[in-house]
Amino acid sequence: MELDAFRVSLDAWLDFRCDELAPTYAGAGTLDQKMAQIAKVRRLAFDAGWARWGWPERVGGLGGSTLLRAYLSEAITARDLVEPGLYSMPEVLGPSVVTFARPGLSARVLPPLLRGDDVWCQGFSEPGTGSNLASLTCRAVRVTSAGACRAGWRVTGQKVWTSLSQYARRCVLLTRTGSVESAHRGITALLVDMDAPGITIRPIETMDGEQEFSEVFFDDVLVPLDRTLGEEGQGWAVAMHLLPYERSTALWQREAWLHRRLRDLVDAAEPGALDPLAVGEVTQLVYAFRARSRATVHRMAAGEQLGPETSIDKVLLATAEQALFDLAAEALPAGIATGDDAESRRWRGEFLYSRAATIYGGTAEIQRNVIARRLLGLGSDR
Numbered sequence: 001m002e003l004d005a006f007r008v009s010l011d012a013w014l015d016f017r018c019d020e021l022a023p024t025y026a027g028a029g030t031l032d033q034k035m036a037q038i039a040k041v042r043r044l045a046f047d048a049g050w051a052r053w054g055w056p057e058r059v060g061g062l063g064g065s066t067l068l069r070a071y072l073s074e075a076i077t078a079r080d081l082v083e084p085g086l087y088s089m090p091e092v093l094g095p096s097v098v099t100f101a102r103p104g105l106s107a108r109v110l111p112p113l114l115r116g117d118d119v120w121c122q123g124f125s126e127p128g129t130g131s132n133l134a135s136l137t138c139r140a141v142r143v144t145s146a147g148a149c150r151a152g153w154r155v156t157g158q159k160v161w162t163s164l165s166q167y168a169r170r171c172v173l174l175t176r177t178g179s180v181e182s183a184h185r186g187i188t189a190l191l192v193d194m195d196a197p198g199i200t201i202r203p204i205e206t207m208d209g210e211q212e213f214s215e216v217f218f219d220d221v222l223v224p225l226d227r228t229l230g231e232e233g234q235g236w237a238v239a240m241h242l243l244p245y246e247r248s249t250a251l252w253q254r255e256a257w258l259h260r261r262l263r264d265l266v267d268a269a270e271p272g273a274l275d276p277l278a279v280g281e282v283t284q285l286v287y288a289f290r291a292r293s294r295a296t297v298h299r300m301a302a303g304e305q306l307g308p309e310t311s312i313d314k315v316l317l318a319t320a321e322q323a324l325f326d327l328a329a330e331a332l333p334a335g336i337a338t339g340d341d342a343e344s345r346r347w348r349g350e351f352l353y354s355r356a357a358t359i360y361g362g363t364a365e366i367q368r369n370v371i372a373r374r375l376l377g378l379g380s381d382r
Helices: 003-016 031-047 066-078 089-100 103-115 180-186 235-246 249-268 276-301 310-331 333-337 342-358 364-375
Strands: 120-123 139-143 152-159 170-176 187-193 199-204 213-224
Touching (some): 031 103, 089 103, 089 120, 152 187, 170 235, 187 235, 249 276, 276 310
Parallel strands (some): 120 170
């Protein structure tokens, strides 16, 4: 299907089903409510066929350009139907599983993800490793017999800041299968069932009062060998394939949401509360991010390989998001600080969450180092 025809048909469907698609709660809602809302929207969009476009037919999709699924995400978030960060996980994890998993596995696990029946999480970060992902220590050891399986991995270790792990059915997990000294050459990626014996999840409450992140402990967890993503020792390639999605195309819908919230702010502010110059500056930042993100989405649709240049997308997002909610804090001080109605709590939660925009997906400092070293050639990349 061509993008223009897809856009017209999808918009008509969203307008027709608007009451059924709308959240049943006011304001931001709880994490449980937001996750249930995402599952509902995904199910309706998948059953109507929209969520299958842009994914390969060999894994249950309907084919077509990746721009089709990008527009679906944009349209849904622009209508304020879902929380964009939580909604983005299939776009972060799905492409790499499609690329590296055994064909039969990806065809089996992707449709439930796209339909909202399953949630996946990303097991990358570890305590003590900071931004040095290559120093991870969660270990996987080959075993000749893994329970009912003939061969597999026995995984032991810990991950932290694992988004949505308490809801997740699967985890894209990076493990150490070689020596620590071998750094990225000794890493293997696995797709782990989160209900496997030996997994313990401990949610972490953030300053906005939510428990979106968790610590996850793996205690002799058996993983079948056919759950290896790529080959043994190829985990760094999986990570380098995945991270550009986390830092670019998965953020496309967040721009639509920022644009929506900027419009909401202008509508909600009292006359004279907003400095026109400040509004203009924030608008410029939001549109700069949109222009950059649009170019990245089109590059992916053209088959180009995404790489370190996606750090620019991430820096622009963080800058625009924090500027927008800084402006909201100035224009809506009562709502941000003390209001107890649903909409005030939403603005306050979004302001607090925006502080993390320079941390999640790689800190702003790391992104600027990537830009300086790998794109501009300013110093060593070691």
